[in-house]
Amino acid sequence: MAGKNLDPSSSPRALLGAELRVARERAGMSQAELGEPLFVSGSFIGQLEAGTRRMHIEFARQIDDILDANGFFARNCGAAAKSKYPDHFAAAAEAEALARAIREYAPLIIPGLLQTEPYARAVFRAYQPTATEETIDELVTNRMARAALLEDPTTPLLWTVLDEAVLRREVGSRQVMADALRHLAALARSHRIILQVIPFTAGAHPVLGGPLRLMSFDDAPPLVYVEGLETGLLLDDPATVNQRTLTYDLLTASSLPPRESLALIESVAEDYDHDEHA
Incomplete structure (x- = not known):
């Protein structure tokens, strides 16, 4: 050396x-x-x-x-x-590229790995309303590059729970939303991801505090990633990981089953489409 x-x-x-x-x-x-x-x-x-x-x-x-x-x-x-991602997210993005399984809860927007390009562009423009087009283009390019993880037909396992608010919050336009939700549905129908929705009718649930991501690896201990506004934290304490894993398990138990979740997503996509062309 x-x-x-x-x-x-x-x-x-x-x-x-x-x-x-x-x-x-x-x-x-x-x-x-x-x-x-x-x-x-x-x-x-x-x-x-x-x-x-x-x-x-x-x-x-x-x-x-x-x-x-x-x-x-x-x-x-x-x-x-060196990383092409923001400092608060860089470690999590690089860890997810090595993960064997990713389980996540998204309370407000479609997770980055599952976004379409127009949806991602609308999100970044909302985050940075005065940024140049070149800056937004770079952010979108990097986000779309992350989605290349899903080109492998089996790894990583991706299990995502969306709050119903994710479906109802109009990002970009109604057409952008319709296309984004159909993209989710296509991934679920192709059996590339496991997708659930926790509906408004579920009321209070175990992860009301914010986004949650669990990552497991073949040759390293599991990690938990929690995120706030321009902040992010990777946690590896075994007790914390176990507690967050139980939290996620309780969340999935409170969510709609995958088939019903898919039906809801496609129904909301049709609503967006209908309103766009009405």
Whole structure:
């Protein structure tokens, strides 16, 4: 690990994680033993090694010292931290690209992985009303690129629960909404995603507080992502993950079954279409 740097074009975070695993094992340390002087769990080290966590510069410097890595991790930390996504979402976006399964609840808008281009454009324009067209174009391009995850016919498993408000809130125009909901229906009918709707009639439910995303991986501990306005937090504490998993399970139990959810989505899409052409 002398002086060679990582190639930033070759998934830097994954490469940095792989190098961390090699260096740790060469030093004869377990993940928990490396985590102890950093005041993080062994699971956190596992996530760094799997590429599901970003290595921040302060950790990189300490790891260099502990593993006698001659500054390798500090030098390459910057390349691994580069992202085309906003800072508060970058870690979650990069983790979802490695996930085996994603389960999420969306209370207000269609989740990014499931948006159409016109819907995404309307969302970003609402978020940034004074942004240039070039800025909006870049945001939309990056969001559409994320959806390439769904081109694989089976992985990741994506299970989404939408609040009925997502269907009823007109984003862009009625035609944009009709097309967006038909896109959801097509993904569900092709069995690419599991889709449920929690209706207004369900009343209070376990996730009234906001969006929730659970991600599980083949070679790293599961993560929970919670999001607010321009803020986001990845959580890996096992007790927290277990509690949020139970919360999601209760949510799905309160939601319409997939077949009834699909019927509702297509019915609302027809309403938008009818009103658009009336």
